[in-house]
Amino acid sequence: MFDPRAEAMSLDERAALQRHRLWGLVDRLLAADGVQGGRLKEAGVGGGSDVTLAGLRDLPFTTKQDLWDNYPFGLLNVPRDQVAAVHGSSGTRGRPTLVAYTRADLDLWAAMCARSLSCAGASPGSVVHNAYGYGLFTGGIGIHQGAVALGATVVPMSGGMTGRQIRMLTDLDADILTCTPAYALRLGEAAAEAGADLSSLKAGLFGAEPWSEELRTAIEAVLPIKAMDIYGLSEIIGPGVATECLEQDGLHVNEDHFIVEAVDPASGEPVPDGIPGELVFTTPTKQALPLLRYRTGDIAALARGECPCGRTLVRMSKVLGRADDMLVVRGVNVYPSEVERVLLGSGLVRPHYQLVVDRRGPSARLLVACEALTGNPTDALVRDLHESLGLTAEVFVLPGGAVPRVEIGKAVRVVTWEDGGPPLPGLS
Numbered sequence: 487m488f489d490p491r492a493e494a495m496s497l498d499e500r501a502a503l504q505r506h507r508l509w510g511l512v513d514r515l516l517a518a519d520g521v522q523g524g525r526l527k528e529a530g531v532g533g534g535s536d537v538t539l540a541g542l543r544d545l546p547f548t549t550k551q552d553l554w555d556n557y558p559f560g561l562l563n564v565p566r567d568q569v570a571a572v573h574g575s576s577g578t579r580g581r582p583t584l585v586a587y588t589r590a591d592l593d594l595w596a597a598m599c600a601r602s603l604s605c606a607g608a609s610p611g612s613v614v615h616n617a618y619g620y621g622l623f624t625g626g627i628g629i630h631q632g633a634v635a636l637g638a639t640v641v642p643m644s645g646g647m648t649g650r651q652i653r654m655l656t657d658l659d660a661d662i663l664t665c666t667p668a669y670a671l672r673l674g675e676a677a678a679e680a681g682a683d684l685s686s687l688k689a690g691l692f693g694a695e696p697w698s699e700e701l702r703t704a705i706e707a708v709l710p711i712k713a714m715d716i717y718g719l720s721e722i723i724g725p726g727v728a729t730e731c732l733e734q735d736g737l738h739v740n741e742d743h744f745i746v747e748a749v750d751p752a753s754g755e756p757v758p759d760g761i762p763g764e765l766v767f768t769t770p771t772k773q774a775l776p777l778l779r780y781r782t783g784d785i786a787a788l789a790r791g792e793c794p795c796g797r798t799l800v801r802m803s804k805v806l807g808r809a810d811d812m813l814v815v816r817g818v819n820v821y822p823s824e825v826e827r828v829l830l831g832s833g834l835v836r837p838h839y840q841l842v843v844d845r846r847g848p849s850a851r852l853l854v855a856c857e858a859l860t861g862n863p864t865d866a867l868v869r870d871l872h873e874s875l876g877l878t879a880e881v882f883v884l885p886g887g888a889v890p891r892v893e894i895g896k897a898v899r900v901v902t903w904e905d906g907g908p909p910l911p912g913l914s
């Protein structure tokens with residue numbers, strides 16, 4: 487439940503708490519004398535009390551490369567037998583990332599996910615239909631533990647078997663739905679096809695992949711809910727790092743446990759509030775894998791000031807993209823999220839799309855596969871995309887249902903044809 491002592495404390499109180507916890511972290515890293523401790527020593531830090539919150543910006547970063555270089559347990563900050571669980575990301579875009587948790591870390595994670603669920607409108611007694619994948623991925627088990635900690639009833643569906651999901655949603659009168667935004671759309675579509683009544687649903691917590699305001703509108707059109715954004719990453723803890731409240735005006739970062747900065751991705755220097763930058767997190771209370779200034783690659787802007795919901799936690803915008811998601815097509819920088827905004831903002835197509843970058847020929851092509859609501863929107867979309875991206879994309883309007891729907895895992899928004907292909911029927 488909303489805990490005013492933690493979520494609505496005065497900024498001075500919170501800063502004092504963060505400083506105290508940061509000192510503890512620095513002392514623990516120095517004592518473990520591992521990679522991060524060594525870097526702190528090199529930076530001239532001899533103990534926690536040498537560090538201030540304002541001086542955090544001068545401390546060394548940690549990166550995904552550090553996790554890979556020290557895979558699987560090289561960055562562990564506790565004895566190996568204190569590791570209660572491991573999670574991570576599957577590494578579809580590279581090598582797997584593995585994250586260790588002590589029992590205390592698991593308790594913290596559950597508390598943060600309970601906070602997120604409550605922030606988005608869940609309460610003890612809620613029925614949480616959890617369609618995030620269970621397993622190494624943090625979505626399923628993280629939300630599950632949070633729902634249990636909140637005192638809700640969790641329905642551990644995992645992804646896939648959409649017909650059965652619809653059945654359970656209606657039979658159990660779930661009020662909270664948790665899954666990826668792409669799967670929420672799929673569930674909405676399937677419920678309409680089945681004529682199912684999902685009116686017990688009130689709110690959804692959707693995350694694990696980028697989604698635009700336009701996609702929010704599309705989800706709220708097919709499901710009778712408020713669609714809230716939940717953000718997190720395995721390296722920091724999983725889901726539960728930040729969540730929107732019912733105001734839907736930025737995600738409250740649980741900054742008493744995850745200190746956040748936004749930096750210029752090129753220079754690493756802090757950017758002012760309101761300016762998009764790469765999110766950098768420090769985890770002062772985590773035990774097994776505490777991270778100092780971890781560079782996420784996720785781009786978002788920070789905003790301070792009290793929210794009408796009463797929380798004083800700093801807010802982050804929706805993730806605008808990832809530093810490494812940018813496509814370069816014929817020299818033009820294209821963010822998939824921008825294409826999503828144009829497509830869905832046009833009101834001409836269904837909220838399902840896929841981008842194909844064809845790099846087989848001498849000059850790269852950007853293909854956009856979508857499904858029309860009515861008529862043939864090709865010319866209008868080519869024009870809108872050109873106006874917004876400065877690039878001529880080739881728009882393919884496929885028959886309804888032909889753009890792949892994701893049932894399990896994260897949506898695949900971009901495919902690249904190097905020599906093989908074509909992965910999507912109807913495109914050439």
Ligand code: DLL
Pocket residue numbers: 574575576618623624625692693694695696697715716717718719720721724725726782784804805808
């Ligand atoms: O996706 C944790 C999670 C599970 C968050 C369920 C929310 C809900 P990873 O698999 O490690 O962890 O992937 C983390 O996914 O760095 C972002 O690029 C992206 N991501 C996560 N949440 C959001 C979001 C989980 N709300 C990576 N908006 C992150 C945009 C998100 N991108």
